[in-house]
Every structure is written in C-alpha cells, then in structure tokens.
Amino acid sequence: MVTRDTQDSSQAWRDLAADYERARAREDSLDRLVEWPAEREVLGDVTGCSILDLGCGNGGKLAELARDGAGASVGVDVGGNFLTSPPPRVELIRGDLSDPGSLPGLSGRTFDRILFLQSFGYAKDPVHTLRAARAMLNEGGFILLTRTQPIRYAVERAEQNGTTLGEEYFSKVDYTYRTGWNEHIALTKRTYTMSDLLNAFSAAGLWIETAAEPHLDEEAARRYPHKQAWMNKYLGILIFKLRPLTSH
Numbered sequence: 001m002v003t004r005d006t007q008d009s010s011q012a013w014r015d016l017a018a019d020y021e022r023a024r025a026r027e028d029s030l031d032r033l034v035e036w037p038a039e040r041e042v043l044g045d046v047t048g049c050s051i052l053d054l055g056c057g058n059g060g061k062l063a064e065l066a067r068d069g070a071g072a073s074v075g076v077d078v079g080g081n082f083l084t085s086p087p088p089r090v091e092l093i094r095g096d097l098s099d100p101g102s103l104p105g106l107s108g109r110t111f112d113r114i115l116f117l118q119s120f121g122y123a124k125d126p127v128h129t130l131r132a133a134r135a136m137l138n139e140g141g142f143i144l145l146t147r148t149q150p151i152r153y154a155v156e157r158a159e160q161n162g163t164t165l166g167e168e169y170f171s172k173v174d175y176t177y178r179t180g181w182n183e184h185i186a187l188t189k190r191t192y193t194m195s196d197l198l199n200a201f202s203a204a205g206l207w208i209e210t211a212a213e214p215h216l217d218e219e220a221a222r223r224y225p226h227k228q229a230w231m232n233k234y235l236g237i238l239i240f241k242l243r244p245l246t247s248h
C-alpha cells in the first residue's frame with residue numbers, strides 16, 4: 001500500500017486520477033446522484049460567468065458549466081489527468097491549488113465563481129489558500145466549497161480503533177485511509193471539526209451565505225439502497241456558498 005500525507009497528496013492523486021474518474025462516472029456514484037446536482041443548484045445560472053475550479057479532477061464539471069454558458073474558465077489540478085478535448089473556453093492547468101494567485105496561468109486573473117469541490121482539504125495552509133481565492137473574486141462573485149462531513153471520518157476511525165465517536169471527532173491525529181477508488185493507495189488527512197472549518201472561513205474574511213447537506217432523493221434511495229445505507233452511516237458532504245466580508 002502506498003501512503004501519502006496531506007503535504008504530498010500530489011503523487012497519490014496522480015496515481016488515483018483514473019480510478020477516481022471511473023468511480024465518479026458510475027451510475028450509482030454519490031457524486032452523480034447527490035453532490036454534483038446539489039453543487040449545480042447552488043451555482044445557479046452561470047451564463048457569462050468566469051469560473052475557476054481548483055482541484056477540478058479531469059475538468060468534466062467545468063466542461064459541463066461551459067456547455068451551460070459559462071465564460072472563459074480555468075481548471076487546476078495536480079493530477080493532470082484532463083479531458084483530451086475540453087470546450088473552447090475551458091483551460092485546464094496542472095498545478096497545486098494551495099497558492100492559486102501565484103500559478104503562472106492565473107496571474108492577474110479574476111473570476112465570478114471559484115470552486116473547491118472536495119479539494120479544499122489538500123490546501124497546505126487552508127486559510128492562506130482561501131484568502132488567495134477571495135482576492136481573485138470579481139465584485140459580486142462567490143466561492144463554492146464542499147467538504148466531507150467530519151463525522152464520516154470519525155465514524156470510520158471509531159470502528160477501526162474500537163473507540164468512540166467523540167474521541168475520534170476531537171482527535172488531532174492525522175487519519176490514513178485506503179480510498180474506495182483504489183485500495184492499494186492510501187491518503188493521509190488532517191482531521192478537522194465543524195468549528196475548524198467555520199473558523200477557517202472567518203479567518204479568510206468570508207461569510208456563509210448558504211450551507212447545505214444534500215442527500216439522495218426518494219427515487220434514488222429506492223433504486224440504490226446500498227448508497228442510502230452508506231449515507232445513513234456517513235452523512236455525505238457539506239456545501240458552502242461563501243462571500244467576501246466587506247470589512248476585511
């Protein structure tokens with residue numbers, strides 16, 4: 001098994017990229033059934049919007065937004081496993097999302113929407129990264145950020161370690177786990193609580209306009225009971241629509 005820490009997710013994600021996209025494309029993937037529809041709803045009408053997708057995977061979500069009318073947009077991902085023919089207004093760059101303002105392809109650019117979809121956890125210094133993203137927002141723009149519910153990792157660790165939910169939720173010990181996408185590759189993540197997350201937003205000068213905890217609709221729950229069982233245990237993701245505080 002190969003393990004990587006948060007500071008060096010790059011190689012692990014280069015190895016994982018193809019497996020992740022294969023899993024995401026399955027008809028019963030939670031990204032397809034729950035996450036992307038909920039993310040898309042928060043984004044709303046994107047006509048003419050310039051979008052920066054940090055940790056964009058293969059760029060498929062950005063391509064869909066371009067088809068829905070988004071303007072010139074950029075995706076950044078360390079994996080570099082990109083769509084071979086992205087739509088004309090979409091540029092895909094291999095790079096680290098930790099300091100977006102310093103990426104050569106992004107210098108001096110600003111955006112109407114900035115996305116961190118299940119990628120914020122890989123920022124080396126989360127507050128620094130959010131501040132840098134905030135500085136790249138156009139007037140009236142917002143950040144869409146999603147993260148796994150921290151309870152999920154606490155439940156997994158409590159089961160593995162024979163401990164309790166509370167002990168694991170508040171533990172400061174990094175968590176190494178095999179991903180469901182490729183059992184030979186493990187990721188190590190910093191643990192976090194809800195307050196860690198909310199305090200990072202505040203420290204970066206952002207306020208939460210909307211928060212959501214999406215779940216399967218009734219039809220999907222009936223069709224994919226194994227996914228409903230997973231959601232019942234691990235809850236899924238959190239979605240935040242973040243706007244800059246004017247006082248910062």
Ligand SMILES: C[S@@+](CC[C@H](N)C(=O)[O-])C[C@H]1O[C@@H](n2cnc3c(N)ncnc32)[C@H](O)[C@@H]1O
Nearest residue numbers: 009013055057077078079096097117118119122
């Ligand atoms: C869980 S996937 C999410 C992909 C995509 N945003 C989505 O919603 O389907 C996490 C993504 O973050 C990328 N990633 C991990 N560490 C990164 C880093 N330091 N800089 C840029 N991208 C990174 C991975 O390569 C992967 O594509």
